[in-house]
Amino acid sequence: xxxxxxxxxxxxxxxxxxxxxxxxxxxxxxxxxxxxxxxxxxxxxxxxxxxxxxxxxxxxxxxxxxxxxxxxxxxxxxxxxxxxxxxxxxxxxxxxxxxxxxxxxxxxxxxxxxxxxxxxxxxxxxxxxxxxxxxxxxxxxxxxxxxxxxxxxxxxxxxxxxxxxxxxxxxxxxxxxxxxxxxxxxxxxxxxxxxxxxxxxxxxxxxxxxxxxxxxxxxxxxxxxxxxxxxxxxxxxxxxxxxxxxxxxxxxxxxxxxxxxxxxxxxxxxxxxxxxxxxxxx
Numbered sequence: 001x002x003x004x005x006x007x008x009x010x011x012x013x014x015x016x017x018x019x020x021x022x023x024x025x026x027x028x029x030x031x032x033x034x035x036x037x038x039x040x041x042x043x044x045x046x047x048x049x050x051x052x053x054x055x056x057x058x059x060x061x062x063x064x065x066x067x068x069x070x071x072x073x074x075x076x077x078x079x080x081x082x083x084x085x086x087x088x089x090x091x092x093x094x095x096x097x098x099x100x101x102x103x104x105x106x107x108x109x110x111x112x113x114x115x116x117x118x119x120x121x122x123x124x125x126x127x128x129x130x131x132x133x134x135x136x137x138x139x140x141x142x143x144x145x146x147x148x149x150x151x152x153x154x155x156x157x158x159x160x161x162x163x164x165x166x167x168x169x170x171x172x173x174x175x176x177x178x179x180x181x182x183x184x185x186x187x188x189x190x191x192x193x194x195x196x197x198x199x200x201x202x203x204x205x206x207x208x209x210x211x212x213x214x215x216x217x218x219x220x221x222x223x224x225x226x227x228x229x230x231x232x233x234x235x236x237x238x239x240x241x242x243x244x245x246x247x248x249x250x251x252x253x254x255x256x257x258x259x260x261x262x263x264x265x266x267x268x269x270x271x272x273x274x275x276x277x278x279x280x281x282x
Contacts, residue, residue, distance in 0.1 A: 005237030007207030012079040017192035020071035021181040030204030032171035044165040059173025062150030069143035076136025080239035084258030089144035116264025122257030163216035
């Protein structure tokens with residue numbers, strides 16, 4: 001969680017020199033290369049055609065589209081606000097899970113979604129006073145949609161494919177999709193100050209190679225709900241790191257909206273937990 005929080009701040013900091021697509025390519029292309037020695041050592045079996053297609057979905061949606069939208073959004077709003085908006089994802093996960101299990105959407109889930117969406121509107125309105133702030137808020141909020149698709153696909157896939165193989169395969173897919181950004185990335189690498197490039201390299205190592213692989217390993221041995229709760233730490237850490245490193249703090253109104261977003265997630269997940277408890281009791 002600490003690495004992902006740092007990733008929000010790094011993306012925000014390097015935005016004057018690196019574009020949204022170029023950052024995705026650098027992070028996930030670099031992370032794919034870093035995991036090659038581990039893949040060579042583990043030598044996992046090739047996935048089936050069905051599992052291979054699922055890995056492509058994870059690479060396209062979470063590693064690719066989700067991060068591209070967050071990168072683009074962070075060019076317009078601060079890192080802490082972006083992290084708070086992105087953290088509504090567990091609500092979308094709960095909705096998709098309920099639909100997949102053909103269950104009625106509970107009152108708590110619907111209430112949580114409304115509260116989280118209201119918080120996002122408050123953040124968007126607050127950010128809208130700055131150039132492009134509303135658009136940035138929308139990008140970060142709806143970036144939760146491709147993330148949701150990915151994690152719902154990822155959880156059952158980890159029963160058949162190792163965490164390392166799934167993560168590396170998704171990295172490779174993402175790299176291939178964003179390869180058209182390579183010429184621009186090369187140009188930016190040649191013109192950006194060294195400290196910005198070093199931070200981009202670190203983003204490929206810590207917040208990408210390490211963090212995504214650790215997430216997949218953890219998800220193998222825990223529930224999706226438990227993992228989702230742990231992400232509550234990300235906005236808090238992102239705000240603290242951005243405050244220390246960038247002297248950047250969300251506006252008071254944005255903080256209120258962020259708290260509403262997190263409260264909405266908590267309400268929705270509490271309702272899901274109650275439903276799960278009733279089902280197990282039967």
